[in-house]
Amino acid sequence: MATTMPEQGARTLVELFKQARPENVDTPLLTLEDGSVLAYRDADKKSAQLANLLIAEGVQIGDRVAVQIEKSPTAIWTYLACLRAGAVLLPMNPGYTPDEVSYLLGDATPKVVIADPEAPAATLAAHPFTCAADESGTLDDATRTLSSHFEDRPVGPDDPAILCYTSGTTGRPKGAPLSQHNLSSNAEALIATWGFSDEDVLIHILPLFHVHGLVVGLNCVFGAGAQMRYFSRFVPQLVIDAFAESTVMMGVPTHYHRLLAEDRLSEASCAPMRLFISGSAPLLAPVFNEFSRRTGKPILERYGMTETAMICSNPLDGERRAGTVGFPLPGVEVRVADETTDEPLEAGRIGAIQVRGPNVFAGYLGRPELNATEFCKDGYFRTGDLGAFDDDGYLSILGRSKDLVISGGLNVYPKEVEDVLDNLPGVEESAVVGIADPDFGEAVVAAVVAQPDAALEPATLRDQARERLASYKVPKHVVIVEQLPRNTMGKVEKSRLRNELTALLVQPDPS
Numbered sequence: 001m002a003t004t005m006p007e008q009g010a011r012t013l014v015e016l017f018k019q020a021r022p023e024n025v026d027t028p029l030l031t032l033e034d035g036s037v038l039a040y041r042d043a044d045k046k047s048a049q050l051a052n053l054l055i056a057e058g059v060q061i062g063d064r065v066a067v068q069i070e071k072s073p074t075a076i077w078t079y080l081a082c083l084r085a086g087a088v089l090l091p092m093n094p095g096y097t098p099d100e101v102s103y104l105l106g107d108a109t110p111k112v113v114i115a116d117p118e119a120p121a122a123t124l125a126a127h128p129f130t131c132a133a134d135e136s137g138t139l140d141d142a143t144r145t146l147s148s149h150f151e152d153r154p155v156g157p158d159d160p161a162i163l164c165y166t167s168g169t170t171g172r173p174k175g176a177p178l179s180q181h182n183l184s185s186n187a188e189a190l191i192a193t194w195g196f197s198d199e200d201v202l203i204h205i206l207p208l209f210h211v212h213g214l215v216v217g218l219n220c221v222f223g224a225g226a227q228m229r230y231f232s233r234f235v236p237q238l239v240i241d242a243f244a245e246s247t248v249m250m251g252v253p254t255h256y257h258r259l260l261a262e263d264r265l266s267e268a269s270c271a272p273m274r275l276f277i278s279g280s281a282p283l284l285a286p287v288f289n290e291f292s293r294r295t296g297k298p299i300l301e302r303y304g305m306t307e308t309a310m311i312c313s314n315p316l317d318g319e320r321r322a323g324t325v326g327f328p329l330p331g332v333e334v335r336v337a338d339e340t341t342d343e344p345l346e347a348g349r350i351g352a353i354q355v356r357g358p359n360v361f362a363g364y365l366g367r368p369e370l371n372a373t374e375f376c377k378d379g380y381f382r383t384g385d386l387g388a389f390d391d392d393g394y395l396s397i398l399g400r401s402k403d404l405v406i407s408g409g410l411n412v413y414p415k416e417v418e419d420v421l422d423n424l425p426g427v428e429e430s431a432v433v434g435i436a437d438p439d440f441g442e443a444v445v446a447a448v449v450a451q452p453d454a455a456l457e458p459a460t461l462r463d464q465a466r467e468r469l470a471s472y473k474v475p476k477h478v479v480i481v482e483q484l485p486r487n488t489m490g491k492v493e494k495s496r497l498r499n500e501l502t503a504l505l506v507q508p509d510p511s
Helices: 013-020 040-056 073-085 098-108 120-124 138-143 180-194 211-224 236-245 253-259 285-295 368-374 414-422 458-466 494-505
Strands: 028-031 037-039 064-068 088-091 112-115 160-165 175-179 201-204 227-230 248-251 275-278 300-305 309-313 333-337 351-356 381-389 395-400 405-407 410-412 427-437 441-450 477-481
Touching (some): 013 073, 013 180, 013 211, 028 040, 037 040, 040 073, 064 073, 064 098, 064 120, 073 160, 098 120, 112 120, 160 180, 160 211, 175 180, 180 309, 201 211, 201 236, 211 248, 211 300, 211 309, 236 253, 248 253, 253 275, 253 285, 285 414, 368 381, 395 414, 405 441, 410 414, 414 441, 414 458, 427 494, 441 494, 458 477, 477 494
Parallel strands (some): 028 227, 064 112, 248 275, 441 477
Antiparallel strands (some): 028 037, 160 175, 300 309, 351 381, 381 395, 405 410
């Protein structure tokens, strides 16, 4: 299934940003937490100085620049500088451990490293430039006197622009380079789909080491000539304050769940906002429904991944369905296929989600052997996700193929079981995994978080689930937990949960 977009020549992200930049470079770009404002002129000046530094350091088109610093305006200017100089940005989570950073630096072999003085990259790299949370450091010292004029290098649409690493849930992280055109085509599709314009003000609460905050958030702003209300971290009360002078918010499900705990969240406080977008992890239907009831604004959920940027989105105009990620973006083809034959399946059938389009990367860094396994013969990329289209064309994500539980020879899709558990009285949320079982091969096991003041009994939950699920899908074990393990973007870490539940359930009964 696919939607179409007017055909345009492949272009770079730099070209898109130039076209969209306001004629008046004094137009505000970033409103910071202290109320100060940085304009498009500042972005041009600061990114030019940083680009000149990269050139002075011998960076050639295609060379990589690793960045492990806290979220700051400098992180944004560095992204722009890399694009303008033809360098490839490698964003790294400031929370990465020395082992994780050592692996990424060894795999990516960056020409330049920029790091917080306390970050592992500052120690592991030979001659890093430092940039502290207050933006002081050797990076500022080195760029302050450099020219604020820079002639953008003539990069091509197929030249790599960023290098993001997969989460590594199935082994060592793999580098996924996204080209200038991967990013520009995706930005254009999102701007059109979400109605972005130069009148928009985005509440930016996301980190800049992840595709969501970097590729989606920044590219929509710069590609539309829009503005940002910048936050270094998510504080619900401050975000609600920002609604009064903003139009769009991008967040993860955790953000919306926490906003619902605020009494000030209401139809009146959200009136100036035209769009709330959620991604990076599944949005629970109860959160979607309660947010819609409280604010009158249904959250728009979308779907993407490191290797493809954004793939699908619920509509701007039209029904936004809870539990779905909507339709393929303009120019992007999505199919649900048989995992063995790659043959497309009809609506309602669960299968492997595969995607093809200008947004899809060309292959993993230094891993050509994976092209045969991760791409179909006709060019579709195997996302590793399972899903199904409904009769109206909405796509639902039903989990990762590696998370599929095969119990007694029968397939159990965790999302189906989670949807049932999440709708039981007193259940806040749940996560379902399979653990080794001598009788069934794998046993269905659920971790459940209770709502405040709710007293849940595992046996009762299993009985209630049995009324809605076939017996082989009913969890063999239900474990009540205080919270589910999540990564920095709010996604449940099922491999970690599986290990924790296995360790818990194999312990001998103390009685």
